[in-house]
Amino acid sequence: MLQEAVKRHLIWIAIFLILLILPFFIGTYLQHIMIFIFFYAYLSQCWNILSGYTGQFSLGNAAFFGLGAYTSSVLFYYFNLSPWIGMFIGAFVALAIGLFIGYVSFHFGLKEAFFALATLAFAEILRIMFLNMPVMGGAQGILIPLKGDAPLLFQFDGKIPFYYISFIMMVSSTIIVYIIERSKIGYYFKAIHQNEESAEALGVNARKYKIYATGISAFLTAFGGTFYAQYFMYIDPNLTFGPSVSFDIMLRSIIGGVGTLAGPIIGSFILTPLGEITREIFGATSGIHMMAYGAILILVCLFMPRGVYPWFRQRFSKSS
Amino acid sequence: MNWEIFFQALTSGILTGGLFALVAVGLTMILGVLKIINFAHGEFLMLGMYMTYWLCTLFNMDPYLTLIITIPAFFFFGVIIQRWLINPILDAPMEIQILLTLGLFIFLANLAQLLFGPHVRSIETAYTFKILTIGSVNFASTRLIMFIFAIIFTTALYIFLKKTDLGKAIRACSEESYGAMLVGINVKRVYMIAFGIGTACAAAAGSLAMPIYYVNPHIGATFVMTAFVVVVLGGMGNFMGALVGGFIIGLAESFGAVILSASLKQLVTFTIFVLILLLRPTGLFGTKRS
Amino acid sequence: MKRYPLLKMSFTLSLVLIIGLCFIFTSSAFAAPKEVKVGLIYPVSGPLASVGKRCVNGHEYAVKLINEQGGIKSMGGAKIKLIVADSEGKPEIGMSETEKLITRENVAVVMGAWQSAVTFPTTQVAEKYKTPYIVPLAVADAITERGFKYTFRTGMTATINANLAFDIIKWLGEKTGKKAKTVAILNEDSLWGDSTAKTWEKNAGNYGLKVVGKFMYNKAATDLSPTITKMKSLKPDIVLQCAYTTDAILITKQMHEMDFNCMARIPSGGGYADPKFVKAAGKLGENLIVNMIFHPSAKGPGTKVQDTNADYQKSYEGEMDEYVTTAFDATWVLKDALERAASADRKKLRDAISKTNINTNNSPVLEAYDFKFNEKGQVPNPTGVAAQIQNGKMLAIHPDNVAVTKPVYPVPTWKDRGLR
Known part of the structure; x- marks a missing residue:
């Protein structure tokens, strides 16, 4: 037992250490790819709390992402407030909106496809509102003022700091999910996912915990928004609130395995390189690489309908 | 707002609502019967538009005549998609279904781009320049034709569902698929037909919209969100609901554009959408929730 | 030991993908000399x-x-x-x-x-x-x-391009003696449309023009007739526009549908400069004046x-x-x-x-201005071309050194063109 535990930890420690020293051995292009793997793994892990564990399928996490990006950027742009502080304010703004969306949706008993479409609509409402707000830059978005190498303002010279920030974000979100998974609230989440009625019969206030799940997911997702804004130094409503953001976030979890701790990470480690590889193989000429990407998504659904990670788990429990 | 603008907005809203309804009728079939959120629905519309475009351009066919070809062609296309792609994942969790239709969406849009190029295409017909004027209200004859077709299609489907055995079987599957299976309905076959009808409706909407709009490989996404709103508004699986829902959204966007601005009109749509979801999730005409 | 191989397996899978990437990137072709x-x-x-x-x-x-x-x-x-x-x-x-x-x-x-x-x-x-x-x-x-x-x-830049539209209006007024007084702005809601429209709104006064209405829409719109009707009631002399190809086609069709007439519509390039637009608009595009960055009909040296x-x-x-x-x-x-x-x-x-x-x-460059950069890296005074669709062909009308034909201005109404 103990040996097993050590060995299990060994492989995690090995992976952890490799990733920790990796940026010094790879070029900036691969650093960028790794940053995006971590970044999406983080966002997808946040999504996983609400949609994977609690089973409330969100198509609108872009709402929280955009709020995080806009809050920190607007505060920095107008008041020169460091995004390090702004990102926490953004997280609380997203938390408030998240709790509101959760409260409204679950108070009226939205479920499944209805909840999914409602979240999509909320994100779209925010996108259109920001598009029409001149204070927020409107369609012209916000170009974050360049300050050079200013770590206190979340601006760095190279990519390595971003690499570690995104890495820490991914690891800490996974730890948070790990803790939630093993806590009382996590059991409630899973109980709600499996069968809401019986969870209620056992005395779980399903509505309350679903709202909590939305809040946690919103709060954490907002940090990703600030990271995005500081990494690209430019945001506009379509880039941050657009449906494609929500889709990109959830695809990682779905591919990897919804409601599993490793799912979002594995999904992200597959999807981001996959996009790069298809573009690499088919070249930038006609969109064949996008076709291949779409086809691969379809094939995963048909042959691994629970995601890659559970598929492997199933295979191995069978063979061993 | 003066009366001239009011009546114009009213007319435009209802006519555009006809198109929304037409797109939504197919979607409501799929969503109501198979319970699949089909993000690829707009792509069927886009492919229908291309089919009409090529038939008109290559064979000089009348765009409305192309319906005889597009409807059966896309019915079979839908049946094939259902048989090979949708059917295997009917019992899978919702996220897999969404992933599949998203994958199909990406695939079809880029396939169209590969085959037909990224450019915008549109057709010119004898009807294009025929404008009807009643008082101060103007509208293109092509819009009116599309509107009439929308009503005919919806009514026909409604009667089909109410009166024929097949229609009754579809309705039974939509309400309780397990029970339908128990009473001896071939659920798999019904699903294929339902998906085929849904796809054919989308393609027909494309054919009818072609004389008014334009086609490019990415036009599908334009319609699909609005179609979801209309479907929920009318109640999933409810054809008359989809028709009325189409009118409501058409009017909401039309007056939203006049009162607020054209950029904000979708805000009205989505606000209605959220309110309906919250207050009447079975749609305006729904009776019970599945 | 049970879960050990599966972790290894899933990790290996992702590792293979990454290593695959590395390989592709290091094996790129050697640069040929010269x-x-x-x-x-x-x-x-x-x-x-x-x-x-x-x-x-x-x-x-x-x-x-x-x-x-x-x-x-x-x-x-x-x-x-x-x-x-x-x-x-x-x-x-x-x-x-x-x-x-x-x-x-x-x-x-x-x-x-x-x-x-x-x-x-x-x-x-x-x-x-x-x-x-x-x-x-x-x-x-x-x-x-x-x-x-x-x-x-x-x-x-969006600003330079926007101001060129006013030059065209002024020039048209001087050339034909029919001065426009009011403008309406109709723009799509991306960065380009938004920033151009704001420049127009800000600078119209400098050219003696009054902005009577500003309308913004999303380029995915399926129906713009209510907006056009509202604009019609304001009776602008000129409509300044920013549109991509798809919405350009829709607007042109619907302006005809709504019988919207004005002295001229002067869109800024974009969709209206797309040759596919001229083809798709057909007869409806006739006499449209487009404020373009460039048009191949322009007379060069x-x-x-x-x-x-x-x-x-x-x-x-x-x-x-x-x-x-x-x-x-x-x-x-x-x-x-x-x-x-x-x-x-x-x-x-x-x-x-x-x-x-x-x-x-x-020099082989086609645009009719000299290329040199200011300290910001911007060509300071790029010029554009105004072109008008005449008999189904886009032809340069302004500035005079590149013009190949005279402008038709004010643009005849739909009725005068026999389209209503």
Whole structure:
């Protein structure tokens, strides 16, 4: 037992250490790819709390992402407030909106496809509102003022700091999910996912915990928004609130395995390189690489309908 | 707002609502019967538009005549998609279904781009320049034709569902698929037909919209969100609901554009959408929730 | 031990993908001698592919001509080699592709990216690597306002382009004696439309024009007739517009449908400059005046423009519209700089580009202004072309040195044209 535990930890420690020293051995292009793997793994892990564990399928996490990006950027742009502080304010703004969306949706008993479409609509409402707000830059978005190498303002010279920030974000979100998974609230989440009625019969206030799940997911997702804004130094409503953001976030979890701790990470480690590889193989000429990407998504659904990670788990429990 | 603008907005809203309804009728079939959120629905519309475009351009066919070809062609296309792609994942969790239709969406849009190029295409017909004027209200004859077709299609489907055995079987599957299976309905076959009808409706909407709009490989996404709103508004699986829902959204966007601005009109749509979801999730005409 | 292999397995899978990536990237072809690699970053797939492709065509065509004429002579006839990267219209992909172009392909210079949202982060990447980045067309003013040393824009900013519309209105008034007094603004709601419309709103007063209404819409709109009706009730003399191709077609059809008439609609390039628009609009497009960055009907010195345009159409679909031409001209600016630098060294090349001084009259560039950069890396006074569709053909009418015909102004009503 103990040996097993050590060995299990060994492989995690090995992976952890490799990733920790990796940026010094790879070029900036691969650093960028790794940053995006971590970044999406983080966002997808946040999504996983609400949609994977609690089973409330969100198509609108872009709402929280955009709020995080806009809050920190607007505060920095107008008041020169460091995004390090702004990102926490953004997280609380997203938390408030998240709790509101959760409260409204679950108070009226939205479920499944209805909840999914409602979240999509909320994100779209925010996108259109920001598009029409001149204070927020409107369609012209916000170009974050360049300050050079200013770590206190979340601006760095190279990519390595971003690499570690995104890495820490991914690891800490996974730890948070790990803790939630093993806590009382996590059991409630899973109980709600499996069968809401019986969870209620056992005395779980399903509505309350679903709202909590939305809040946690919103709060954490907002940090990703600030990271995005500081990494690209430019945001506009379509880039941050657009449906494609929500889709990109959830695809990682779905591919990897919804409601599993490793799912979002594995999904992200597959999807981001996959996009790069298809573009690499088919070249930038006609969109064949996008076709291949779409086809691969379809094939995963048909042959691994629970995601890659559970598929492997199933295979191995069978063979061993 | 003066009366001239009011009546114009009213007319435009209802006519555009006809198109929304037409797109939504197919979607409501799929969503109501198979319970699949089909993000690829707009792509069927886009492919229908291309089919009409090529038939008109290559064979000089009348765009409305192309319906005889597009409807059966896309019915079979839908049946094939259902048989090979949708059917295997009917019992899978919702996220897999969404992933599949998203994958199909990406695939079809880029396939169209590969085959037909990224450019915008549109057709010119004898009807294009025929404008009807009643008082101060103007509208293109092509819009009116599309509107009439929308009503005919919806009514026909409604009667089909109410009166024929097949229609009754579809309705039974939509309400309780397990029970339908128990009473001896071939659920798999019904699903294929339902998906085929849904796809054919989308393609027909494309054919009818072609004389008014334009086609490019990415036009599908334009319609699909609005179609979801209309479907929920009318109640999933409810054809008359989809028709009325189409009118409501058409009017909401039309007056939203006049009162607020054209950029904000979708805000009205989505606000209605959220309110309906919250207050009447079975749609305006729904009776019970599945 | 039970779960040990499965973890290893799933980790191996992702590792294989990453190692696969590494392999692909290290095994890139060795650069052939006497070759200057130039990276292009454009949206060649996705909804914006139509424009992205035309930009790439412009670069490709220019490179073909340059290589046929003996390449870069000061570098022993070195050929230019284009490496096209797809941004898919997304900043993050644009950024990673630019990284790849610069670090892996080792390009001497990057050109792109048309969309301002992609141009912002990609120019940052180039700045960091001290790699010259030439922007043929991306309209956000701020692109050349950030103090970057390696970013150069050979084309318009949204502000310059917007103000040119007023010059056209003024010129039309002086030429025909029929002065417009009021304008309405109808624009799509992306960065380009929004910033152009705001410039119009701000500066209209300076030209003695009154803005009676400003209407913004989303380019995915399926019906704009209520907006057009509302605009009709304001009776503007001129409608200033920003539209992409799809909404340009829709608006033109619906203006006819709603019987909307004014002295002239003067859209700013974009969709209206797309040859596909002229074809799709057919009779309805007649007499439309478009404020363009460039049009191939414009008279150049001699028959340079017409010859180039005719030759272009032998190999490509469509004529040399503003996207093709801005890309084409930017490539010649690069060629000129390479000749003077006599090296593909990025620093030397940057200095050479900054000292560009091309006279349009004795150079292959097609746009009728001189190319030189100010300290911000911006061509200070790019000029445009106003063209009007006459008998189904787009023809240059303004400025006088490029005009090939006289304007039809005010534009006759739909009824007078027999379309109602």
